[in-house]
Amino acid sequence: xxxxxxxxxxxxxxxxxxxxxxxxxxxxxxxxxxxxxxxxxxxxxxxxxxxxxxxxxxxxxxxxxxxxxxxxxxxxxxxxxxxxxxxxxxxxxxxxxxxxxxxxxxxxxxxxxxxxxxxxxxxxxxxxxxxxxxxxxxxxxxxxxxxxxxxxxxxxxxxxxxxxxxxxxxxxxxxxxxxxxxxxxxxxxxxxxxxxxxxxxxxxxxxxxxxxxxxxxxxxxxxxxxxxxxxxxxxxxxxxxxxxxxxxxxxxxxxxxxxxxx
Amino acid sequence: xxxxxxxxxxxxxxxxxxxxxxxxxxxxxxxxxxxxxxxxxxxxxxxxxxxxxxxxxxxxxxxxxxxxxxxxxxxxxxxxxxxxxxxxxxxxxxxxxxxxxxxxxxxxxxxxxxxxxxxxxxxxxxxxxxxxxxxxxxxxxxxxxxxxxxxxxxxxxxxxxxxxxxxxxxxxxxxxxxxxxxxxxxxxxxxxxxxxxxxxxxxxxxxxxxxxxxxxxxxxxxxxxxxxxxxxxxxxx
Numbered sequence: 001x002x003x004x005x006x007x008x009x010x011x012x013x014x015x016x017x018x019x020x021x022x023x024x025x026x027x028x029x030x031x032x033x034x035x036x037x038x039x040x041x042x043x044x045x046x047x048x049x050x051x052x053x054x055x056x057x058x059x060x061x062x063x064x065x066x067x068x069x070x071x072x073x074x075x076x077x078x079x080x081x082x083x084x085x086x087x088x089x090x091x092x093x094x095x096x097x098x099x100x101x102x103x104x105x106x107x108x109x110x111x112x113x114x115x116x117x118x119x120x121x122x123x124x125x126x127x128x129x130x131x132x133x134x135x136x137x138x139x140x141x142x143x144x145x146x147x148x149x150x151x152x153x154x155x156x157x158x159x160x161x162x163x164x165x166x167x168x169x170x171x172x173x174x175x176x177x178x179x180x181x182x183x184x185x186x187x188x189x190x191x192x193x194x195x196x197x198x199x200x201x202x203x204x205x206x207x208x209x210x211x212x213x214x215x216x217x218x219x220x221x222x223x224x225x226x227x228x229x230x231x232x233x234x235x236x237x238x239x240x241x242x243x244x245x246x247x248x249x250x251x252x253x254x255x256x257x258x259x260x261x262x
Numbered sequence: 263x264x265x266x267x268x269x270x271x272x273x274x275x276x277x278x279x280x281x282x283x284x285x286x287x288x289x290x291x292x293x294x295x296x297x298x299x300x301x302x303x304x305x306x307x308x309x310x311x312x313x314x315x316x317x318x319x320x321x322x323x324x325x326x327x328x329x330x331x332x333x334x335x336x337x338x339x340x341x342x343x344x345x346x347x348x349x350x351x352x353x354x355x356x357x358x359x360x361x362x363x364x365x366x367x368x369x370x371x372x373x374x375x376x377x378x379x380x381x382x383x384x385x386x387x388x389x390x391x392x393x394x395x396x397x398x399x400x401x402x403x404x405x406x407x408x409x410x411x412x413x414x415x416x417x418x419x420x421x422x423x424x425x426x427x428x429x430x431x432x433x434x435x436x437x438x439x440x441x442x443x444x445x446x447x448x449x450x451x452x453x454x455x456x457x458x459x460x461x462x463x464x465x466x467x468x469x470x471x472x473x474x475x476x477x478x479x480x481x482x483x484x485x486x487x488x489x490x491x492x493x494x495x496x497x498x499x
Contacts, residue, residue: 002362010350102346108312110363111335
């Protein structure tokens with residue numbers, strides 16, 4: 001547990017910053033909803049008729065005038081992209097940084113096995129993702145109470161669950177990448193998150209590219225789909241979790257055998 | 263305490279360490295000298311489990327570093343020539359982190375941290391972040407972190423680099439004390455005068471190969487270590 005506590009301590013400021021930023025933006029959106037609600041019907045009609053732009057962000061399928069519809073689009077993009085960036089950032093550097101910062105030598109000379117190193121660092125990544133999601137959910141729910149709107153619990157909780165699972169997948173994949181790279185990991189991790197986001201936009205725009213939703217975790221965490229269908233697509237989640245787990249397994253295999261350059 | 267048997271480490275075509283065998287017994291201070299690029303650091307890192315090696319074996323306290331790496335590392339402390347520490351930590355946080363890894367009890371670690379921090383005059387700086395430390399202060403902190411878990415074997419790579427004269431003197435005293443109490447020390451150095459005064463045994467390495475080893479008297483006889491070293495370097499050129 002020593003390494004886990006060390007990682008959590010090291011990441012404390014980063015976790016607070018990301019959580020506060022994402023939470024603040026989501027709270028701002030929710031707090032603005034009552035002001036915008038009156039105009040939402042006309043805005044919703046306008047957004048729904050903007051062709052591919054509407055389809056890209058799911059605005060052709062849900063109403064901007066309802067709290068869950070507004071939340072899915074506005075807060076969904078914040079937590080979706082922001083959460084993906086956060087998970088990628090946490091995971092992609094956590095193994096590689098010991099080589100980059102030349103502290104690998106410290107770890108290698110102490111009675112800590114590589115499996116323990118990987119496991120405790122993975123636990124630190126997962127814990128940070130859990131904490132960020134719990135706090136942002138609490139901030140969102142708190143904001144909804146403040147504005148006095150009736151909370152569409154099922155849709156809100158489903159969306160948050162989907163974003164959480166999406167972050168787990170991206171975190172798992174980036175954790176695997178962290179075992180292979182020595183530097184430049186942040187660019188790769190954030191690049192993967194952005195690419196996954198845009199793949200979902202492409203899938204939303206083009207019927208021919210709909211299969212791409214099975215590749216990107218933004219496919220099963222698309223707020224518009226969740227509200228429309230009333231559920232998260234289980235097959236997409238299973239594929240996503242399998243990819244995340246594959247990343248974690250790759251990390252174990254690579255890191256335990258890697259010739260680490262202190 | 264440390265037995266190196268036919269150690270070979272190759273990088274591509276080049277043998278950084280070539281069939282090296284050494285035996286360091288409990289109670290010994292063993293010096294390891296050689297020119298730049300001779301293979302000293304490679305040997306040391308292989309002994310500590312940082313670098314894998316191509317053939318041979320390293321035993322620490324009778325345990326193989328390959329088969330029982332955690333068992334070996336629990337008996338060992340390594341002090342590099344240029345310690346890379348966690349800059350975001352304070353000195354005391356770093357020492358507690360190391361003590362946690364080795365399972366040192368709270369009371370014992372407090373006692374030893376006070377002892378060694380006072381000895382090296384680092385007590386007042388322990389609350390500062392390591393990022394604010396000079397090289398010498400980092401070296402002192404690395405030494406303290408090596409001592410607080412009371413290892414049986416200490417391996418050091420040019421430990422006197424960056425230390426002020428007082429700290430160097432204190433380190434030598436501590437090294438003698440550790441060996442007197444049954445520990446062993448294996449260290450590399452370019453400062454031949456220090457090796458001459460401090461070491462019980464010495465090994466000279468060149469081009470990855472051991473060219474001379476034995477007690478200080480056996481290696482240097484009536485001459486100075488410096489002249490013996492230079493002569494051996496020429497003869498094995």
